[in-house]
Amino acid sequence: MGKGMRAGKKPSAKGGNADMQRQLAQMQAIQKMMDEKQAEIDLMEATATSGGGAVSITVNGKKEISKIEIKPDVADPDDIEMLQDLIITAANEALRQMEEISNAEMNKLTSSLGLGM
Numbered sequence: 740m741g742k743g744m745r746a747g748k749k750p751s752a753k754g755g756n757a758d759m760q761r762q763l764a765q766m767q768a769i770q771k772m773m774d775e776k777q778a779e780i781d782l783m784e785a786t787a788t789s790g791g792g793a794v795s796i797t798v799n800g801k802k803e804i805s806k807i808e809i810k811p812d813v814a815d816p817d818d819i820e821m822l823q824d825l826i827i828t829a830a831n832e833a834l835r836q837m838e839e840i841s842n843a844e845m846n847k848l849t850s851s852l853g854l855g856m
Contacts, residue, residue: 769852776848780841787832794825798833800841 780800788795793813797806813822 772848772852773845776844780844783837783840783844785833785836785840787829787836789828789832790825794822794829796826796829796833798830798837800837802834802837804830804833 777800783800784797784805786795786797786806790813793810795806795808796804799805807826809822809826813825815821
């Protein structure tokens with residue numbers, strides 16, 4: 740047992756409440772910064788194409804499709820499956836790109852805060 744410590748005596752809690760208040764304030768500030776960063780990300784867009792530009796899909800930071808462009812010559816009524824595949828490919832790539840952008844932006848924020856997520 741350390742000097743000045745008696746069995747059954749609890750360490751003094753002086754300053755403990757102030758430390759908790761400071762930590763809570765820091766966590767609230769970090770949460771606010773993360774919410775602001777997420778709002779910025781929500782406004783970003785990523786666009787991907789497939790079929791050599793025949794299909795183009797844009798997604799926003801909320802990972803919602805906001806725009807689809809299809810070149811008229813790719814819309815063959817006898818080959819709908821190809822068009823569906825092109826749309827799926829472009830959509831998945833645009834979503835992957837937006838996920839990458841979102842992660843990179845959040846990593847920038849957390850590393851600047853020393854949180855390294």
